[in-house]
Amino acid sequence: MTRYEQAKNMYAQLGVDTEQAINTLKDVTISMHCWQGDDVHGFDTDDALSGGIQATGNYPGRANTPEQLMADIDLALSLIPGKTKLNLHASYAIFENGEHVDRDQIRGEHFKKWVDFAKERNMGIDFNPTYFSHAMVKDGLTLSSPDEEVRKFWVEHGKACLKISEYFANETGIPCVMNIWIPDGYKDIPADRFAPRARFKKSLDEILDTPYDKSKVYVTLESKVFGIGVESYTVGSAEFCLSYSIQKGITPLMDNGHYHPTEVVSDKIPALLTFFPEVALHVTRGIRWDSDHVVVLDDETKEIAQEIVRCDALDRVYIALDFFDASINRISAWVTGFRSMQKALLTALCTPSAALKELQDSSQFSRKMVMMEDCKMLPIGDVWAEYCRQCGVDADNYYDEIEKYENETGKTIVRICGVCGKEEQAVSEAELAKKYGYDAVLLSPGG
Ligand code: RNT
Ligand code: ZN
Numbered sequence: 530m531t532r533y534e535q536a537k538n539m540y541a542q543l544g545v546d547t548e549q550a551i552n553t554l555k556d557v558t559i560s561m562h563c564w565q566g567d568d569v570h571g572f573d574t575d576d577a578l579s580g581g582i583q584a585t586g587n588y589p590g591r592a593n594t595p596e597q598l599m600a601d602i603d604l605a606l607s608l609i610p611g612k613t614k615l616n617l618h619a620s621y622a623i624f625e626n627g628e629h630v631d632r633d634q635i636r637g638e639h640f641k642k643w644v645d646f647a648k649e650r651n652m653g654i655d656f657n658p659t660y661f662s663h664a665m666v667k668d669g670l671t672l673s674s675p676d677e678e679v680r681k682f683w684v685e686h687g688k689a690c691l692k693i694s695e696y697f698a699n700e701t702g703i704p705c706v707m708n709i710w711i712p713d714g715y716k717d718i719p720a721d722r723f724a725p726r727a728r729f730k731k732s733l734d735e736i737l738d739t740p741y742d743k744s745k746v747y748v749t750l751e752s753k754v755f756g757i758g759v760e761s762y763t764v765g766s767a768e769f770c771l772s773y774s775i776q777k778g779i780t781p782l783m784d785n786g787h788y789h790p791t792e793v794v795s796d797k798i799p800a801l802l803t804f805f806p807e808v809a810l811h812v813t814r815g816i817r818w819d820s821d822h823v824v825v826l827d828d829e830t831k832e833i834a835q836e837i838v839r840c841d842a843l844d845r846v847y848i849a850l851d852f853f854d855a856s857i858n859r860i861s862a863w864v865t866g867f868r869s870m871q872k873a874l875l876t877a878l879c880t881p882s883a884a885l886k887e888l889q890d891s892s893q894f895s896r897k898m899v900m901m902e903d904c905k906m907l908p909i910g911d912v913w914a915e916y917c918r919q920c921g922v923d924a925d926n927y928y929d930e931i932e933k934y935e936n937e938t939g940k941t942i943v944r945i946c947g948v949c950g951k952e953e954q955a956v957s958e959a960e961l962a963k964k965y966g967y968d969a970v971l972l973s974p975g976g
Contacts, residue, residue: 536911543881543904550878551916553843559870560616560655560706560849561609565863566601567592568855571620571659573632580661580669580712581756582821586856590935595623597938599646604934605863606650608927610920611871614703615647616849619690620659632663633685637696644700653703655849658690660711672732673713673725673764680732683711687736691746698745706809706847708782709733710751714759725764730773737777749809749847750774751782754789756819775804784811784851785829786819795832802840811851812870821852824866826873834873839882861931868927875916876909 530538537547564571568584568591578584592598598621606613619632622639630639637644647654660671660683667676671683687709694705713725737748752770753763767788774781781801785794794810801808812833814822824830837846850870854862881904888897917924 532908532911533915536908539907540879540912544884545879545881547879547912550875550912551919553878554871554875554916555611555920557843557848557874558612558614559867560614560847561602561863561867562616562849562851563598563602563621564618565853566598566859569853571618571662573620573622573624574663576662576664578662579666581714581759582661582819583757584853584855586854588856588858590859591855595642600938601860604931605860608864608922608930609867610917610922613867614653614655615643616655616657617643618657618659619686620662632659633682633689635689635693637693640693640697644697647701653701653705654697655706655708656690656694656697657708657710658687660686669759670713671711673711673729675724675728680728684732684735688739691736691739691741694746695742704745704747706747706749708749708751708809710753711765712756712759713765714756714763715761716758717761719762722762726769729764729769733773733777737779747780747807747847749780749782751784751787751811753784753787780807780809781805782809782811784813785833786813786815786821790817793829793832795829795836798833798836798846799840802842802845807845807847809847809849811849813851821854823852823854823862824850824869826869830869830873831876834870834877835880838874838877858931858935860934861928864927864931872913875913879907879909879912880904
């Protein structure tokens with residue numbers, strides 16, 4: 530008997546059908562955030578990342594062009610089992626022939642290359658208006674700004690993004706989840722907490738009252754508790770976003786980096802599913818703050834997956850990942866994050882949930898605890914290996930291939946010898962590239 534066959538029997542004794550679990554997992558779509566590949570830079574402005582979020586680290590190999598980003602995504606996709614969807618930000622518009630329009634004017638055609646890319650790979654596309662890293666973010670405010678010119682600009686951006694989302698859905702034949710997140714807030718104690726929220730509501734109404742095809746575009750609203758530079762107050766708080774979503778009939782999005790450190794999104798999933806037909810997630814890993822570390826197979830990721838599965842809500846939860854670690858190989862970060870989320874889901878699907886629920890309902894709490902702990906020792910790794918085998922990817926060691934690509938593409942290159950052939954002190958990729966007129970700069974591994 531193979532290891533998988535042995536594992537399958539062990540699970541069967543608990544009433545778990547591993548084949549069914551594997552097949553179910555194959556059908557779960559997880560949305561792939563393009564912004565992990567280039568530290569949330571995008572292609573439409575040279576503005577530094579703003580909005581209270583930060584990508585830290587200077588590992589070489591950041592994608593600088595759409596072509597590089599697409600190639601990087603392709604390698605990641607080849608190492609990720611299961612179904613994915615492309616998750617784009619508006620800032621990843623691709624302008625051609627010298628054309629450039631501002632974010633209030635962008636149209637579907639500026640994303641045609643992404644549509645071609647997605648269609649060739651049978652992927653749907655999710656979308657995000659980009660309310661950060663832009664000159665029209667005035668004093669950190671967008672849709673809640675008291676400056677009508679600013680507020681209107683961003684309302685127009687939201688409307689433009691709804692149209693683009695419709696275009697994605699029409700082109701791919703797959704509905705587009707469009708997520709709205711704004712960074713608006715204040716560093717210090719506000720003198721007025723109400724008016725900014727009233728303006729945010731008005732702006733959202735103006736965007737969403739513009740007709741759009743609700744059968745093709747699913748709008749979600751992401752809340753946040755604080756950001757770097759907006760520590761005292763965020764306009765789009767949890768209560769604001771939940772209340773707005775339920776009133777407007779849109780979907781709330783929970784990013785598990787966006788709550789106080791002892792709050793857990795896993796517990797919030799069943800609470801929201803009681804009231805909302807659908808719930809959306811940004812799965813991430815915050816360390817001490819919303820640090821957006823790569824998702825790994827930790828307790829909360831497992832518990833989030835358990836809740837989705839226990840609630841029988843795989844078709845009611847839109848799962849997207851949201852992290853950006855610039856301190857390690859970015860393709861590896863994607864693959865590890867995706868595999869971790871899938872491992873968590875597989876573990877949940879291989880849990881005898883019906884039996885555990887029965888123990889809870891009959892107040893057999895000691896037995897429930899024993900069974901939960903026993904489940905932790907089950908050979909889930911063998912089921913994972915079988916899932917990977919069936920999906921045509923290796924269960925482990927995927928880093929070798931990434932390293933090979935890293936060496937071949939030359940994006941991760943050697944530190945430039947400048948003029949005299951000596952090693953140059955690396956400042957930043959961009960700075961060196963500018964200095965020497967290269968597209969990408971040569972940095973020594975680890976340098
Ligand atoms: C920021 C939010 C938001 C962004 C992306 C880039 O805190 O999590 O989702 O990370 O839109
Ligand atoms: Zn997020």
